[in-house]
Amino acid sequence: KRIAVIGLGYIGLPTAVVLAVNGHDVTGVDVKQSTVEAINRGELPFVEPDLGASLTGTVAAGKLRATTSTPEAEAYIVAVPTPFKDGHTADLSFIEAAAKGIAPQLRGGELIILESTSPPGATQHMADIIMDERPDLSLGGDASNSIHVAHCPERVLPGRVMIELVENDRIVGGLTPGAAEMAKNLYSSFCKADIHITDAVTAEMAKLVENSFRDVNIAFANELSVIADKLNVDVWELIELANHHPRVNILQPGPGVGGHCIAVDPWFIVSAMPDDAKIIRLARETNDSKPQIVIDKALTALIGVESPTIAALGLAFKADIDDLRESPARDIAGRLADAIPNGQLLAVEPNILELPAELHNRKNVRLSELEPAIAAADLILLLVDHEEFKKFDTDKLLDKKVIDTRGAWRQVQTNAPALVL
Numbered sequence: 214k215r216i217a218v219i220g221l222g223y224i225g226l227p228t229a230v231v232l233a234v235n236g237h238d239v240t241g242v243d244v245k246q247s248t249v250e251a252i253n254r255g256e257l258p259f260v261e262p263d264l265g266a267s268l269t270g271t272v273a274a275g276k277l278r279a280t281t282s283t284p285e286a287e288a289y290i291v292a293v294p295t296p297f298k299d300g301h302t303a304d305l306s307f308i309e310a311a312a313k314g315i316a317p318q319l320r321g322g323e324l325i326i327l328e329s330t331s332p333p334g335a336t337q338h339m340a341d342i343i344m345d346e347r348p349d350l351s352l353g354g355d356a357s358n359s360i361h362v363a364h365c366p367e368r369v370l371p372g373r374v375m376i377e378l379v380e381n382d383r384i385v386g387g388l389t390p391g392a393a394e395m396a397k398n399l400y401s402s403f404c405k406a407d408i409h410i411t412d413a414v415t416a417e418m419a420k421l422v423e424n425s426f427r428d429v430n431i432a433f434a435n436e437l438s439v440i441a442d443k444l445n446v447d448v449w450e451l452i453e454l455a456n457h458h459p460r461v462n463i464l465q466p467g468p469g470v471g472g473h474c475i476a477v478d479p480w481f482i483v484s485a486m487p488d489d490a491k492i493i494r495l496a497r498e499t500n501d502s503k504p505q506i507v508i509d510k511a512l513t514a515l516i517g518v519e520s521p522t523i524a525a526l527g528l529a530f531k532a533d534i535d536d537l538r539e540s541p542a543r544d545i546a547g548r549l550a551d552a553i554p555n556g557q558l559l560a561v562e563p564n565i566l567e568l569p570a571e572l573h574n575r576k577n578v579r580l581s582e583l584e585p586a587i588a589a590a591d592l593i594l595l596l597v598d599h600e601e602f603k604k605f606d607t608d609k610l611l612d613k614k615v616i617d618t619r620g621a622w623r624q625v626q627t628n629a630p631a632l633v634l
């Protein structure tokens with residue numbers, strides 16, 4: 214099939230490559246000239262394991278090319294960003310722009326799939342825009358001027374995209390049953406797992422609900438951590454014990470929830486249904502309040518220390534990755550540094566070579582190795598449970614103040630009792 218993939222980011226580009234590897238004739242479309250040029254040279258514009266070689270191969274074989282304008286195709290896959298605008302509402306302008314680019318190319322018979330994570334109703338909205346531009350077409354049905362629109366959310370984990378694109382189950386929601394069938398056929402050309410068919414709004418909600426489920430469950434653990442702290446109870450022991458019950462499975466508390474999915478997607482439900490999505494909203498607020506709780510705890514531990522040194526261990530949004538986007542650890546490090554103008558913050562992040570600009574530009578923040586940071590610190594604040602930190606010899610912490618937000622060092626018995634949060 215001739216397929217156009219609109220948006221060549223961390224979902225669109227791997228999808229374009231996988232389609233090309235599986236024999237389709239693929240054109241990638243992106244507004245960014247430098248991305249288009251890199252792809253046409255067979256080069257990856259970002260890091261993703263196993264993607265580079267397939268990209269180079271499919272470009273060299275003439276199965277994949279990139280351009281800045283939408284071509285004629287039999288199927289279109291829209292994988293553009295849906296950021297926030299005005300607080301926590303989804304900005305659909307990139308989807309709208311993609312729809313306006315596709316509309317003039319249509320002749321009837323085409324399949325248009327929205328992959329971007331979207332609030333309920335976005336697929337219909339995209340179809341409405343196309344139909345406004347092209348009143349000569351009809352939505353669904355068997356006529357020769359019919360177009361077919363579906364939603365197929367991505368659910369891959371960055372770092373494992375090339376594996377999960379092939380191995381994860383997919384959900385395909387059609388605006389019409391015919392559109393869902395057509396989308397299922399297209400995805401089954403590369404997806405080896407089950408493809409489940411539903412309507413478009415259910416598919417939109419499925420993606421948002423998966424991430425909200427995780428967010429709500431992490432919020433429960435984070436709330437427990439605050440309650441347990443006040444009761445002088447070790448929250449990790451508490452959760453471990455409760456989880457021995459056959460129907461209980463509590464997640465892990467931490468310094469907050471980061472990344473660009475779990476901390477974002479629940480808001481799309483809340484802003485669509487503000488009066489009804491009460492638990493989902495409270496979970497978001499609970500998780501977002503955790504960085505300030507960690508900061509307060511750290512500053513309390515440092516009362517009386519004239520010019521304190523804090524070792525902040527980890528800046529990434531979760532363990533063993535280099536991704537600092539929407540990271541609570543990074544947020545905490547910056548705000549803590551501001552709160553100790555006479556002190557210094559030694560940031561330890563083994564997965565990066567230099568600090569992000571906003572930390573680098575603060576005079577009292579430095580990137581440090583683990584051992585010297587711990588030796589110099591008045592307070593050790595463990596923010597991410599990276600492997601390096603977990604295997605650190607905790608005997609070296611015995612006379613230190615420690616706040617372990619991840620429960621990685623639960624066994625530490627320090628003279629100044631560990632402040633476990």
Ligand code: SAJ
Nearest residue numbers: 368369370423424427464465467470471472474475530531
């Ligand atoms: N976290 C906790 N406690 C836990 C688990 C996670 O505090 O018990 C924190 C992490 O430290 C991190 C955040 O939550 O800051 C999110 O991490 P994650 O590993 O739960 O998820 P992501 O954001 O890397 O990827 C998620 C995945 N969704 C689900 O597991 C339901 C992934 O499958 C999705 O494809 C991805 O979001 C996405 O693109 O939506």
